[in-house]
Amino acid sequence: MSSTITFEKARKEYPTGNGNVVALEGLDLHIEKGETVCFIGTSGSGKTTALKMINRLVEPTAGSVSIDGKTVTDFDLIKLRRSIGYVIQRGGLFPHLTVSENIGLLATLEKRDPNVIRNKTEELLDLVNLPREQFANRRPRELSGGQQQRVSIARALAFDPEIILMDEPFGALDPITKNELHDEFLKLKGVVDKTTIIVTHDLAEAFKLGDRAVLLNDGREIQTGTKDEFINKPANEFVERFVAAHSSGGSV
Amino acid sequence: MKRFALTILLFLLLLPVYAQEKKPVVVASKSFTESRVLSEIIAQLIEARTDIPVIRKHGLGGSLIVFTALEEGSVDIYPEYTGTAWAVVLKRKDKAPDPLRTFLEVKRELEVSHAATMLDPFGFNNTYLIAVRSDTAKKFGLQDVSDLVGLEDELRFGWSTEFLNRNDGWPGLKRVYGFKDVGVRGMEHGLAYQAVGEGSVDIIDAYSTDGKLLKYKLAFLKDDKSFFPPYQGAPVVRSETLDRYPELEALLAELAFKIPDARMQKLNYEVEEQGRAFADVAREFLTDGKFIGDETRATGDQASRGGSLWEFIRSRIPITLRLVGEHLLLTGLAVVLGILVAVPLGIWLTRKESASGLVMGIAGVIQTIPSLALLAFMIPIPLLGLSMQSAVVALFLYSLLPIVRNAYTGIKEVDADVIEAGEGMGLTPRELLRHVQLPLAMPTIMAGIRTATVISIGVATLAAFIGAGGLGEPIITGLQLNSPRLIMAGAVPAALLALLADWLLGVVEKRLVA
Numbered sequence: 001m002s003s004t005i006t007f008e009k010a011r012k013e014y015p016t017g018n019g020n021v022v023a024l025e026g027l028d029l030h031i032e033k034g035e036t037v038c039f040i041g042t043s044g045s046g047k048t049t050a051l052k053m054i055n056r057l058v059e060p061t062a063g064s065v066s067i068d069g070k071t072v073t074d075f076d077l078i079k080l081r082r083s084i085g086y087v088i089q090r091g092g093l094f095p096h097l098t099v100s101e102n103i104g105l106l107a108t109l110e111k112r113d114p115n116v117i118r119n120k121t122e123e124l125l126d127l128v129n130l131p132r133e134q135f136a137n138r139r140p141r142e143l144s145g146g147q148q149q150r151v152s153i154a155r156a157l158a159f160d161p162e163i164i165l166m167d168e169p170f171g172a173l174d175p176i177t178k179n180e181l182h183d184e185f186l187k188l189k190g191v192v193d194k195t196t197i198i199v200t201h202d203l204a205e206a207f208k209l210g211d212r213a214v215l216l217n218d219g220r221e222i223q224t225g226t227k228d229e230f231i232n233k234p235a236n237e238f239v240e241r242f243v244a245a246h247s248s249g250g251s252v
Numbered sequence: 253m254k255r256f257a258l259t260i261l262l263f264l265l266l267l268p269v270y271a272q273e274k275k276p277v278v279v280a281s282k283s284f285t286e287s288r289v290l291s292e293i294i295a296q297l298i299e300a301r302t303d304i305p306v307i308r309k310h311g312l313g314g315s316l317i318v319f320t321a322l323e324e325g326s327v328d329i330y331p332e333y334t335g336t337a338w339a340v341v342l343k344r345k346d347k348a349p350d351p352l353r354t355f356l357e358v359k360r361e362l363e364v365s366h367a368a369t370m371l372d373p374f375g376f377n378n379t380y381l382i383a384v385r386s387d388t389a390k391k392f393g394l395q396d397v398s399d400l401v402g403l404e405d406e407l408r409f410g411w412s413t414e415f416l417n418r419n420d421g422w423p424g425l426k427r428v429y430g431f432k433d434v435g436v437r438g439m440e441h442g443l444a445y446q447a448v449g450e451g452s453v454d455i456i457d458a459y460s461t462d463g464k465l466l467k468y469k470l471a472f473l474k475d476d477k478s479f480f481p482p483y484q485g486a487p488v489v490r491s492e493t494l495d496r497y498p499e500l501e502a503l504l505a506e507l508a509f510k511i512p513d514a515r516m517q518k519l520n521y522e523v524e525e526q527g528r529a530f531a532d533v534a535r536e537f538l539t540d541g542k543f544i545g546d547e548t549r550a551t552g553d554q555a556s557r558g559g560s561l562w563e564f565i566r567s568r569i570p571i572t573l574r575l576v577g578e579h580l581l582l583t584g585l586a587v588v589l590g591i592l593v594a595v596p597l598g599i600w601l602t603r604k605e606s607a608s609g610l611v612m613g614i615a616g617v618i619q620t621i622p623s624l625a626l627l628a629f630m631i632p633i634p635l636l637g638l639s640m641q642s643a644v645v646a647l648f649l650y651s652l653l654p655i656v657r658n659a660y661t662g663i664k665e666v667d668a669d670v671i672e673a674g675e676g677m678g679l680t681p682r683e684l685l686r687h688v689q690l691p692l693a694m695p696t697i698m699a700g701i702r703t704a705t706v707i708s709i710g711v712a713t714l715a716a717f718i719g720a721g722g723l724g725e726p727i728i729t730g731l732q733l734n735s736p737r738l739i740m741a742g743a744v745p746a747a748l749l750a751l752l753a754d755w756l757l758g759v760v761e762k763r764l765v766a
Contacts, residue, residue: 055676081678092673096691109683155677165676 002195003162005031005054009063012049012219023049025219026063036189036196038206041216047199050216051165054197055084067163082106085156085164085194089171091148093140093155099125100136103155124154127191129184146177150184157192166198170205182208203246215239276305277493277500280318280330280638283311283717284441285530285732286378286461286485289519290331290511292534294487294504300544301503309638310530311728313717314414315340317628319488321718323366326637328493329500333378334358335481337370337488339420348420348481351377355484367491371501372508373484376461376516380415380480382473383458385448389471396476397429400455404434410453412441420481421457428479442731459483461513463521464734485516506543524733561737568726568741576745578640579722582715583708583753585644590651590704595697597652598659599685608660615653623711626650627718643712643720650711651704658700662693698761702754709750713742723749 007029013020024046031037039047052058053065056072064071072080093102101108103124104117125132128150140148149169156164170178182205189196200206206213207227215222215230223235234240277298281291288310295306309327312318319341321327332341337358338348348354359370382397389395392403400407415421416438425431439447444456445464458465458472487504494501511519515537522533538544601608618626626649630642666689674684690697716724723742730738 052676057672057676078678078680081676084678086673086676088669088673088676090669092669092676094670094674094688094692095667105687106677106679109679109687152673 002033002193003068004033005029005163005195005197006066006069007050007053007063008066010050010053010060010065011062012046012053012058013061022219024053024060024216027216027221029214029221029224031195031197034193034195035212036198036210038198038200038210038213039216040200040203040206040213042201044218045216046219047201047214047216048167049219050214051167051197051199054163054165055081055086082159083161083163085159085161087149087152087156087164087166087169089168090145091140091152093148093151095140098137098139099130099143099151102140102151103158105155106159120158121154124157127157127188128154130154144177145173146181149173149181153185153188162194164194164196166196168199168201171200171202178205185209203243215242274304275496276307277328277497278307278309278326278638280309280312280321280327280719282315282318282330283313283728283732285463285520285523286459286516287331288530288732289523289534290374290485290487291329292530293507293537294329294331296531296534296538297503297507297543298500300538302497302499304497304500309719311716311725311732312638312719313624313628313714317631317718320628320631321638322368322488322490324632324634324637325490325492326631326639327490329487329489329504331374331485332370332488333483333485334370334373335379335420335483336418337362338481339418341366345419347424347479351482351484354482355486362488363491369489369491369494371487371489371504373486374507374511374516375484375509376511376513377482377484378459378461378513378516379475379483380421381458381460381465382455382475383448383465383470384455384473385451386469386471388454389473394471394473396474397425397479398476399473401429401431404432407454408452409434409436410439410444410447410456411436412444412457413438414441415457425479428477440731442734446734461516461520463517463519463524465517466521467525485511510541511537527733564737564741571726572723572741572745575721575723575725575742576749578720579709579712579746579749582640582643582712582720582722583647583705586647586708586712587651587701587705589644589648590655591701593648594652594655594700595659598656598697599663599689601656601660602663612653612657612660615656618649619653623650623714624717627714627720631718638719640715640720642718643715643722647708647712647715651708654700654703654707655697656700658696658703659693662696662700663689665696666692694764695761698757698764702757702761705753705757706750709746709753713746 007027009026009028010024011022011026012024013022027050039050041047049058053060054072056077059073064073066072094105097105100121103121107117107120121136122132125135130147130150135147140151143151153169170181173181186209198206198209212224212226213230214224217238223230223239225233230239230243234243279291279295279298281287291308291310295308298304299306312321315332315336318327318330322330334351334354335348338344338354342358342361355370355373362368362370384394388407392399394400411422416436422436426433437453444453445468447453448456448470449468458470489500519533519537522528523530597611601611626646627643630636630646631638636642636645670688670692671684674688679688712722713724713727715722716728723746725742726738727742730736730742
């Protein structure tokens with residue numbers, strides 16, 4: 001199960017002391033069912049703003065975002081968010097709850113059968129490669145950064161969402177752990193069918209994980225395309241320089 | 253909201269309900285021996301000679317508190333002094349004239365402007381004396397108050413707090429005699445004798461009928477400029493009370509001029525130095541003078557000061573248990589009300605940032621009001637008066653700041669990532685509060701509640717000054733009688749209670765957080 005996501009002239013301005021700051025300027029984008037798209041750009045490029053418009057943590061000043069053709073503002077806010085998995089940098093796990101309580105919180109609040117919740121939680125722990133007997137009852141502070149992120153991903157999958165939003169999910173991890181999680185993410189993609197959007201500032205990560213990448217700068221969309229398109233048909237000099245700068249490490 | 257309403261209901265149920273047909277008469281006293289002896293004499297006289305029920309409110313904290321309570325209606329009768337009424341109640345800045353004119357003027361003014369009256373004086377004139385250690389007096393050749401001028405830097409003054417602040421006390425004395433402004437230590441009257449006895453001060457103010465004067469080696473300086481106004485003791489009564497029970501006027505008139513200086517001093521001495529109970533001394537006075545018949549009645553509102561410490565502690569156990577109960581009720585109600593109001597308030601402020609400065613400011617200002625003043629402010633408020641309710645409201649107001657501040661800070665300090673994750677995954681604001689913010693803020697909130705509880709237990713010892721009971725009672729009586737044991741009998745349980753409460757709440761906190 002997955003959904004399409006469509007941005008239409010989605011725009012966001014923030015009022016400040018001296019005039020409005022434009023965080024996102026008229027983004028047009030269509031994301032297919034089951035596709036993985038990476039929003040890439042430097043800080044302040046508007047990539048996170050665009051992502052948060054999908055689960056309405058940010059409401060557009062103008063334009064719209066729709067899921068399967070229905071504008072997100074037409075959904076009940078809580079139902080909308082519960083149907084979208086959300087993973088943030090450093091996990092955002094609830095420190096006072098155990099791993100399994102973190103994963104099962106929403107289901108518990110919706111008063112689902114505790115047995116079902118337990119089975120689902122264990123299944124998800126298996127899926128993200130955390131041995132259940134070892135991790136189910138630990139608290140977040142007893143986990144490494146990579147383990148926390150796995151739990152966060154498991155939590156995002158708990159309600160079988162059709163969409164997963166990930167805001168720099170691997171940004172705070174060391175390179176080795178990051179690579180491991182990348183590989184596991186790709187494996188996971190083979191198993192679960194979700195439309196996924198990942199915000200990252202790492203072009204290599206974007207090319208590795210995403211079917212397509214959307215490069216944003218100063219709130220504008222500069223280029224949208226596959227890795228090949230970025231390398232072989234850069235839209236302008238900025239893209240060329242951006243790709244070159246990220247290639248110097250040799251990982252692209 | 254329901255829970256809140258229930259608490260209010262509970263609170264109202266605790267308002268004292270008097271089943272008697274006759275409205276009782278409340279006989280009050282201030283927090284020193286003589287006032288309490290006179291008050292006890294009045295109370296026993298009414299009990300023995302009429303069928304009017306009597307309620308005693310002993311040890312109230314100062315003239316203003318008692319008189320405010322009288323005007324408000326929670327006190328009917330109390331012994332006052334003409335000179336004190338002149339300065340503190342009538343707020344006259346000019347010097348009080350001779351004793352008779354002062355009495356008549358006070359009586360008239362009370363009747364015209366305060367719906368009260370002053371009945372005929374008991375007979376003694378308890379004026380201020382300036383007392384000096386005998387050796388100091390000899391060394392400096394002191395005889396008159398005027399002799400002190402020029403010695404302000406060499407002598408240490410230990411004025412009672414009331415004397416320090418009254419127009420007919422130090423400020424006026426300073427003006428009339430031309431004393432220089434020097435650092436003066438204010439202290440509780442009962443402690444002043446001890447201080448002068450030990451030599452930590454040289455000069456104190458004393459009352460001329462004071463029983464303790466018989467005990468210490470003191471010289472008295474002549475008021476050579478006739479500064480001190482007359483202080484004749486006389487009962488002050490609410491006019492409404494006399495309208496309801498006109499027989500009281502004739503009854504109290506029997507006491508007029510029956511207690512001259514020497515008699516008053518002896519009564520005080522019997523209580524303070526011989527350790528006799530107020531009630532016994534008062535009853536003996538009344539039976540000796542044939543005011544009442546000779547039937548004996550059980551008394552014992554005061555522990556004897558003889559006997560070993562162990563006997564003393566044993567004898568205090570039952571009364572201490574009652575006082576601890578009262579103390580816990582006062583602080584418990586106040587802190588529970590505080591939690592019910594301040595925790596939601598603190599949470600609301602995190603969503604209404606614009607109001608947080610104002611609300612914290614108000615709570616902070618309340619916190620800076622001296623405890624006794626805050627208690628006194630409650631007295632004129634309808635339904636409160638001299639009662640446990642007043643103390644509960646004052647303690648409740650004190651508990652607000654620590655609780656509201658910690659609730660606010662606790663919620664605010666929850667990691668922004670955690671909040672974002674919660675919102676993003678679709679928790680409603682209520683679920684987020686209940687399952688994420690509150691549990692994470694709980695240690696901070698509990699710390700606020702612990703602070704508020706410990707403060708409350710301490711401040712509640714002052715509640716006895718407005719007649720609200722609690723462990724302050726033995727402290728006040730102990731100060732009156734200069735009895736360290738009695739002071740400890742209130743202070744030690746209060747301190748233990750504070751430690752125990754802190755420890756218990758710590759245990760509760762661990763349970764809640766784990």
